[in-house]
Amino acid sequence: MQKLMTMEEVPSILNDGMTIMAGGFMGVGTPEKLVSAILEANLKDLTLIANDTAFVETGVGPLVVNRRLKKVITSHIGTNPETGRQMLSGELEVELVPQGTLAERIRAGGSGLGGVLTPTGVGTVVEEGKEKIVVDGREYLLEKPLRCEVALLKAFKADKAGNLVYHRSARNFNPLMALAADTVIVQVEHLVEIGEIDPDEVMTPGILVDKIVVAGGC
Amino acid sequence: MQKLMTMEEVPSILNDGMTIMAGGFMGVGTPEKLVSAILEANLKDLTLIANDTAFVETGVGPLVVNRRLKKVITSHIGTNPETGRQMLSGELEVELVPQGTLAERIRAGGSGLGGVLTPTGVGTVVEEGKEKIVVDGREYLLEKPLRCEVALLKAFKADKAGNLVYHRSARNFNPLMALAADTVIVQVEHLVEIGEIDPDEVMTPGILVDKIVVAGGC
């Protein structure tokens, strides 16, 4: 299967109203050129799952600022004031999830689990509407899986089979999201031949990656 | 903290009746010299958590053959006939757990989860005694965490801070067990200075490793 695609072809696999995930933490590890492709394609009513809404001009921030989102599921919106403004005005639905729980829910969605029991959020508003389960005398919240139609990832290096290597703290949510999507598109800085990445150093195996867009730079 | 220790010191942190985990799959990735240390120290009544009981003479197999175990929690015993024999005769308690569920239970124990909901085992004897929880119309089993007092790991390379790199398919259960133990001892083939392992290549961070025993070879 040919996995390489150009930036121009990206919009062909995206639709209005889709649920997407995007890697990144405060913009670091976010595939910003894929985000730009969404903006240029005038996509709207998206549901975004991401660690945070970054800043007004970086990461996934422009998706909020340019009103492409109907809903966002995230752990932190404080660095992008536009998210909070749209939330308070009712323009944008925001589901706030503790960061570790967000990671667990994405992993559950990607690995066929029906959910996990976490102690995080017990006794807080996070428990509202959730089942509480007691295991060995301690209360846990049942947190359910999250999946998406398309995951937008960023990697440092890919081979043509889609094996990925991330760089430094730009790894963050990217490897988790690779498992939890119907289609995985990755923006990579460097493309190498199959066999050039040692199999012990692969962080996301190519079998999870559908499309590779080489975008260079950082 | 000084993490290096000699093979002779290993028995000082082990006791009769302890629950231990040991990495490895059919003996590959099992710290066989740490297993030998247990045998030589005449430890007994141990509970062992491991993927399988390997073969009579390799991996954790000798712990079964030499009757050091009271109980084993594992996914496969077929390659070590002595395990089945002791199980049928009532000498050894054997809890059989699907391999993916075993991995999940160890991870839950190491990561503060109260359990996970897995579809694996629904409608089989594995569901006996377990809570069934329906999520979005599908049945799952609530599988509970596993932890141990001491985890015995094998790594290919360690730096003096305990950062570990595993080799090829010898990785298997080792990284999971590093999180699920009160004390983690690792048998390593190669010891290097701090700074010699690139931080992107570390597979188990040194903060999880208590003791390093250099045993060379393979």
Place this chain on the structure above:
Amino acid sequence: MKATLMNPKQIIAARVAKELKDGDVVNLGIGLPTMVPNYLPEDVSVILQSENGYVGLGPVEGEIDPDIVNAGGQPAGIIEGGAFFDSLFSFELIRGGHVDVTVLGGLEVDAEGNLANWMIPGKMVPGMGGAMDLVTGAKKVIVAMEHTAKNGAPKILEQCRLPLTGKGVVDVIITELAVFRLTEEGLVLDELQEGVSLEMVREKTEASFQVNENIF
């Protein structure tokens, strides 16, 4: 490919190979299933997943690396473009539906798609290993087995009697006599192997099944 030159296991393995599509991620159980790749046409290449922690399972190339084994613990290799990972991730792939096809043997299969292949109470209790996760998580579950037990007893039953590996998980049953599929209408005989009659299959099958009319 002349069936007359092949023994039952070869006939089964060759027929399983036809179920695989180019690019499929496939997990092969120990024994008969490992013969399947030998029968893939040249234009079909699959990626083998090994539940002990890698994709790209291949034959040993050059010297044996004691740290590379297959899920049976035997020396193996890895192809270019493969990747190693830990057991947790391996079963995230398996349970999460990232393995397209799993091929495994069976002691008993039944008309409801149940499979029993991991123990015979009081006799053989090897443990389920990764089999329960594989049948639960793989997108397509193919049971590849001889049609009857060594004593001639049927293995495709109305209802499994041995402890199950998975409930309602089987998609395809391939034997040296026939190919069955589990459909919404139940068990369907979908194909007869060369030289096999419907009567022969009925005789050696306990389960009742429907017959795809297109097979004649």
Place this chain on the structure above:
Amino acid sequence: MKATLMNPKQIIAARVAKELKDGDVVNLGIGLPTMVPNYLPEDVSVILQSENGYVGLGPVEGEIDPDIVNAGGQPAGIIEGGAFFDSLFSFELIRGGHVDVTVLGGLEVDAEGNLANWMIPGKMVPGMGGAMDLVTGAKKVIVAMEHTAKNGAPKILEQCRLPLTGKGVVDVIITELAVFRLTEEGLVLDELQEGVSLEMVREKTEASFQVNENIF
């Protein structure tokens, strides 16, 4: 160390530093907590965990690497012996009790060890980020905050009024006036900062508390 030369934040950070032991794995919240390492004695060295995915957080060394930031998204570095990992593993460490100490700010803390620091309904809703996991999972939770709000209102309350970050999770409260510990007997004043009287603390604290007699 002369308290008179220090502003409240410095006093707090310096006192928090004394709670840390050599080799501790520590997660520091944004703001005041990041000042703590400046006050560690020379023979105490801690390993900083950054919830965006690494241990060994340190200052930028040489050129800025845009792929290395701290949990506030600011340029950072990694010390020798550090390690990067993904967000899942980062929170396995945090929730699993592998972080010895977390130091974070507070809007309100109460006598039952509850902490509120992530939102003010209708006003400030930044989200909880990793804070809820940190207070749930870290072995020791230290709240480092000024004793009262800017308008002089107490922040150590009988019961938190803002939405909680964690219930019964706080171990130590350190302000520029005092050190409190949550014990089985409830909230205990364990130490007065230099030049601070018990009366001053009582006046500025809404919560009732016991007093460790050894502090006089």
